[in-house]
Amino acid sequence: MSARKRTLLKVIILGDSGVGKTSLMNQYVNKKFSNQYKATIGADFLTKEVQVEDRLVTMQIWDTAGQERFQSLGVAFYRGADCCVLVYDVNVMKSFDNLDNWREEFLIQASPSDPENFPFVVLGNKVDVDGGNSRVVSEKKAKAWCAAKGGIPYFETSAKEDFNVDAAFQCIAKNALKNETEEEIYLPDTIDVNASRVPKASGCEC
Amino acid sequence: MGGQSGPTMDSGDFIDESDYKSSAQAVKSSKTIQGGSSSLSGSESGKMMVGNGGPDSYEVVFVKDNVSVHPTQNASERISGRLRLIKQGASLFMTWIPYTVKGGGRQGSSIMKSAEKDRNLYTIRAVSLAEMRSIRRHTPPFGLQYIIIVLTSGLAFPPLYFHTGGVREFLSTLRNHALLVRSNDDSNVYLVNDVQDPLQRSLTSLELTEVTPVAVVVEPPPIVTKKDETVQPVEESPASTSMQTSVYRQGPRREASREIINVLEKFSMVTKFARDTTAHLFGESRLLGNSEMDFDRGPMRLRNEGSVSKSTGELPPVDGAQEPVKDGKEAAAKDEGKDTKKAQDEESEKQKRIANEEASTNVGSFELVDGTKNDTPALVWGRARPPPLGHEEWVTFLDREGRVVDSKALKKRVFHGGVEPNLRPELWKFLLGHYKFDSTYAERNALVSSKREEYKVLQAQWKTVSEDQAKRFAKFRERKHRVEKDVIRTDRTIPFYEGDDNRNVELLRDILVTYSFYNFDLGYCQGMSDLLSPILYVMEDESEAFWCFAALMERMAPNFHRDQNGMQAQLSALSKLVQLLDTPLHDYFKQNECLNYFFCFRWILICFKREFDYNDVLRLWEVLWSHYLSEHFHLYMCVAILKRHRRKIMDEQMEFDTLLKFINELSGHIELESTLRDTEALCLFAGEKGAACIPPGTPPSLPVVEVDPFAVSLESSQNL
Ligand SMILES: Nc1nc2c(ncn2[C@@H]2O[C@H](COP(=O)(O)OP(=O)(O)O)[C@@H](O)[C@H]2O)c(=O)[nH]1
Ligand SMILES: [Mg+2]
Numbered sequence: 057m058s059a060r061k062r063t064l065l066k067v068i069i070l071g072d073s074g075v076g077k078t079s080l081m082n083q084y085v086n087k088k089f090s091n092q093y094k095a096t097i098g099a100d101f102l103t104k105e106v107q108v109e110d111r112l113v114t115m116q117i118w119d120t121a122g123q124e125r126f127q128s129l130g131v132a133f134y135r136g137a138d139c140c141v142l143v144y145d146v147n148v149m150k151s152f153d154n155l156d157n158w159r160e161e162f163l164i165q166a167s168p169s170d171p172e173n174f175p176f177v178v179l180g181n182k183v184d185v186d187g188g189n190s191r192v193v194s195e196k197k198a199k200a201w202c203a204a205k206g207g208i209p210y211f212e213t214s215a216k217e218d219f220n221v222d223a224a225f226q227c228i229a230k231n232a233l234k235n236e237t238e239e240e241i242y243l244p245d246t247i248d249v250n251a252s253r254v255p256k257a258s259g260c261e262c
Numbered sequence: 263m264g265g266q267s268g269p270t271m272d273s274g275d276f277i278d279e280s281d282y283k284s285s286a287q288a289v290k291s292s293k294t295i296q297g298g299s300s301s302l303s304g305s306e307s308g309k310m311m312v313g314n315g316g317p318d319s320y321e322v323v324f325v326k327d328n329v330s331v332h333p334t335q336n337a338s339e340r341i342s343g344r345l346r347l348i349k350q351g352a353s354l355f356m357t358w359i360p361y362t363v364k365g366g367g368r369q370g371s372s373i374m375k376s377a378e379k380d381r382n383l384y385t386i387r388a389v390s391l392a393e394m395r396s397i398r399r400h401t402p403p404f405g406l407q408y409i410i411i412v413l414t415s416g417l418a419f420p421p422l423y424f425h426t427g428g429v430r431e432f433l434s435t436l437r438n439h440a441l442l443v444r445s446n447d448d449s450n451v452y453l454v455n456d457v458q459d460p461l462q463r464s465l466t467s468l469e470l471t472e473v474t475p476v477a478v479v480v481e482p483p484p485i486v487t488k489k490d491e492t493v494q495p496v497e498e499s500p501a502s503t504s505m506q507t508s509v510y511r512q513g514p515r516r517e518a519s520r521e522i523i524n525v526l527e528k529f530s531m532v533t534k535f536a537r538d539t540t541a542h543l544f545g546e547s548r549l550l551g552n553s554e555m556d557f558d559r560g561p562m563r564l565r566n567e568g569s570v571s572k573s574t575g576e577l578p579p580v581d582g583a584q585e586p587v588k589d590g591k592e593a594a595a596k597d598e599g600k601d602t603k604k605a606q607d608e609e610s611e612k613q614k615r616i617a618n619e620e621a622s623t624n625v626g627s628f629e630l631v632d633g634t635k636n637d638t639p640a641l642v643w644g645r646a647r648p649p650p651l652g653h654e655e656w657v658t659f660l661d662r663e664g665r666v667v668d669s670k671a672l673k674k675r676v677f678h679g680g681v682e683p684n685l686r687p688e689l690w691k692f693l694l695g696h697y698k699f700d701s702t703y704a705e706r707n708a709l710v711s712s713k714r715e716e717y718k719v720l721q722a723q724w725k726t727v728s729e730d731q732a733k734r735f736a737k738f739r740e741r742k743h744r745v746e747k748d749v750i751r752t753d754r755t756i757p758f759y760e761g762d763d764n765r766n767v768e769l770l771r772d773i774l775v776t777y778s779f780y781n782f783d784l785g786y787c788q789g790m791s792d793l794l795s796p797i798l799y800v801m802e803d804e805s806e807a808f809w810c811f812a813a814l815m816e817r818m819a820p821n822f823h824r825d826q827n828g829m830q831a832q833l834s835a836l837s838k839l840v841q842l843l844d845t846p847l848h849d850y851f852k853q854n855e856c857l858n859y860f861f862c863f864r865w866i867l868i869c870f871k872r873e874f875d876y877n878d879v880l881r882l883w884e885v886l887w888s889h890y891l892s893e894h895f896h897l898y899m900c901v902a903i904l905k906r907h908r909r910k911i912m913d914e915q916m917e918f919d920t921l922l923k924f925i926n927e928l929s930g931h932i933e934l935e936s937t938l939r940d941t942e943a944l945c946l947f948a949g950e951k952g953a954a955c956i957p958p959g960t961p962p963s964l965p966v967v968e969v970d971p972f973a974v975s976l977e978s979s980q981n982l
Contacts, residue, residue: 073788074747092755095748095788097872098863100926101919116919123744123788128826132860132918150740 063113065232066136070158071143072151073122076181079215081119084225089216096121099133106229115229134166139175139232146180152193175231176208179224184214320350324435328425331384332949354439358386391440394454399429648679664703677890680881686800693887694813717805721776745774745786752791756876758799773808787822792868817962821867828961832866833859836897838955843901847908854917861922862900878934891945893963894956902940
């Protein structure tokens with residue numbers, strides 16, 4: 057159990073609906089892009105084995121419904137996250153403006169032990185659209201925001217063209233792992249889980 | 263519930279000193295025992311002896327009053343009676359005789375009459391212990407205790423609810439007279455006469471069959487035949503709880519025969535449920551009938567009984583009653599009408615095959631249902647599922663002006679058989695509440711055209727927003743953008759919505775944007791496009807689709823409220839239902855912090871839209887919208903699906919994440935018909951207790967204040 061805990065990295069992807077969260081996740085894990093992904097209802101995740109430096113880890117990437125209306129579900133899904141990926145659409149200003157909200161909402165709901173240093177990564181997606189002509193958020197503006205939030209790593213991506221997606225997730229994994237090793241100090245959590253499982257296996261249900 | 267229902271109930275073994283005392287007391291203090299012989303009441307041993315101790319004498323070793331059967335959810339239909347264990351010679355019999363209600367009640371006489379018939383038909387005249395395979399006790403922390411008795415045939419009696427406790431005493435008495443082994447798989451299941459040693463087993467069964475009539479239900483048990491040849495039907499005898507009348511001799515009477523068929527259907531439904539749940543819940547391959555394939559016995563026996571009475575209207579001939587059970591199948595087929603004979607044969611063949619499979623596998627029958635999915639539509643609880651409702655039949659539901667005469671019957675019809683595709687545009691408007699059932703043709707025509715105008719006006723409200731105006735109208739732009747993002751990813755693989763520049767995709771957008779103006783406070787929310795898509799597909803008309811969608815949203819809107827109260831209410835009701843219907847699974851979820859049931863979020867939010875292929879969604883929604891058994895049938899369906907996979911969930915120790923993944927990946931792999939059947943059984947089985955898990959106003963119920971009186975009267979008179 058503790059072995060599993062050590063190698064499982066939980067990553068949450070957040071951002072307005074339609075910015076390409078599901079597409080990015082599928083591009084990264086399945087190397088596929090489809091225009092047919094349905095709007096995400098509830099939540100789902102994909103897992104992928106990744107090599108980070110000398111370690112093999114499993115990344116569990118969570119994709120949730122993007123509409124604010126479903127944010128109250130967050131608590132259940134965000135808990136135990138090791139990294140949070142904030143996605144916006146470089147062609148939609150509002151999706152960038154909302155990054156603040158998403159970040160705050162995440163910190164409130166996931167309530168990580170050290171919010172100041174919790175790892176975020178920001179992705180500006182759909183840079184392929186219209187050859188970049190319909191772009192409304194500049195790279196400079198995005199990077200400034202990231203710097204202001206304590207130096208959040210920033211990537212420009214295209215899930216459609218598979219541009220920069222691997223690099224972005226490699227960074228996500230690295231940051232998640234950093235967070236994870238720091239948290240491992242608090243092991244009692246893990247031990248409890250193990251202990252409570254013993255009677256269950258013996259089939260007692262009173 | 264008394265002292266017996268405490269938490270100690272589940273923890274310890276049931277046999278102990280105090281149990282014994284109370285068991286004896288139950289017999290002693292039972293003042294209601296009446297009968298021809300005064301010696302029946304109050305013998306000091308707490309037992310009642312009749313006769314001289316010879317082979318014909320019997321003694322009542324256990325009596326419990328206020329044990330009831332709940333045929334439907336309807337409170338007025340609960341049938342209370344007295345449960346007894348009767349010993350004759352070396353054999354033990356169980357009887358459950360419903361009380362006769364004197365002088366009727368405040369209810370309408372027709373209801374009373376049918377209740378009386380139910381009473382008669384649910385009666386357990388005498389079942390030998392040798393016929394019992396297992397007993398499952400259910401002692402929930404709240405609510406009533408009940409037991410389900412599964413027969414060796416694989417059938418079971420409907421749950422017997424102990425209103426004043428006493429399940430423990432019952433079991434401890436039984437243990438005194440028979441070999442009762444607690445199942446290894448579930449401590450709430452007791453196997454009756456489950457002798458491990460094969461030699462001993464055959465000896466036991468030999469010994470027991472000697473004294474057991476083969477067809478107990480039809481034939482009088484040996485105890486009383488001699489004493490009493492003329493037996494009064496229970497319903498005509500106020501003192502019918504006496505020993506004499508408990509004997510079953512009379513065949514169902516002519517005028518009751520139709521009801522008998524109904525009740526037998528109900529019965530077989532409940533029994534199938536009991537078998538499935540018992541087997542499936544507790545993984546007891548032993549419960550699924552033995553290698554002699556006597557699985558066939560029960561349903562055939564019941565059907566035989568019913569059809570004999572149907573064709574002759576008389577007492578079943580003694581020969582018929584005593585003919586070996588395995589011939590019951592042929593007899594049943596013979597007695598059915600010619601046109602149904604073939605179906606019957608096929609059904610028998612199928613039953614046999616299922617029995618074979620069950621006998622040869624170790625999986626529960628839920629899995630088996632999956633395995634035989636190719637021919638499942640043939641059965642709705644032992645009866646052929648009616649074909650979808652078509653035009654010809656539909657008009658028979660209407661009076662000359664076009665009013666639906668009996669909306670309840672219509673709903674029932676739709677619930678069981680669905681609707682033919684070409685009738686859907688019409689029928690769905692009723693089901694969704696856009697058309698009132700009591701509206702006339704003329705009124706509906708008028709409604710269609712006035713609503714068409716109204717829709718145009720609504721649509722114009724945003725279609726006339728100029729580009730210039732839109733620039734300064736962020737809320738509008740965002741809303742439209744949000745809708746557009748979703749419609750282009752809604753059901754695009756369905757030919758109706760396929761391809762670039764699809765007109766129907768535009769219609770989806772137009773309707774949703776219009777709706778967000780019609781209901782501006784609610785606006786657009788993800789999931790709505792999923793709900794609209796099949797409606798537009800069926801209606802093929804923009805205005806009609808809009809109004810049907812709007813009618814659906816009257817019920818579903820709370821699913822999309824910002825505070826998520828509608829979803830929370832349903833998820834919490836679901837949690838209670840699972841607790842009621844599958845306590846171990848509930849406990850498992852609790853241990854694993856899965857009680858928020860978020861893994862069922864998608865199921866509920868959009869009514870399983872993403873879980874089935876398109877045509878199945880249409881069929882399912884008709885069933886759900888009929889609101890026939892429950893407005894919350896979808897919640898029972900969640901339970902049914904979870905139950906089907908309970909073993910996997912618990913065996914693999916799924917946690918929140920793996921469980922969510924598992925549930926999400928069930929999409930496209932849920933067999934609809936068998937799931938509906940399971941759900942129907944669960945829903946009936948849960949009855950009032952199930953309904954009590956779901957607070958009033960839980961979506962998709964209409965807000966309580968807005969229910970029109972017509973709907974109320976429908977609801978309250980609803981029964982099977
Ligand atoms: N051109 C382009 N379209 C994209 C890209 N990523 C996603 N999309 C499209 O944007 C829409 C929304 O994508 P989706 O992944 O479902 O967004 P989500 O709601 O954030 O999960 C879909 O039609 C995608 O095909 C991208 O990088 N480039
Ligand atoms: Mg998505």
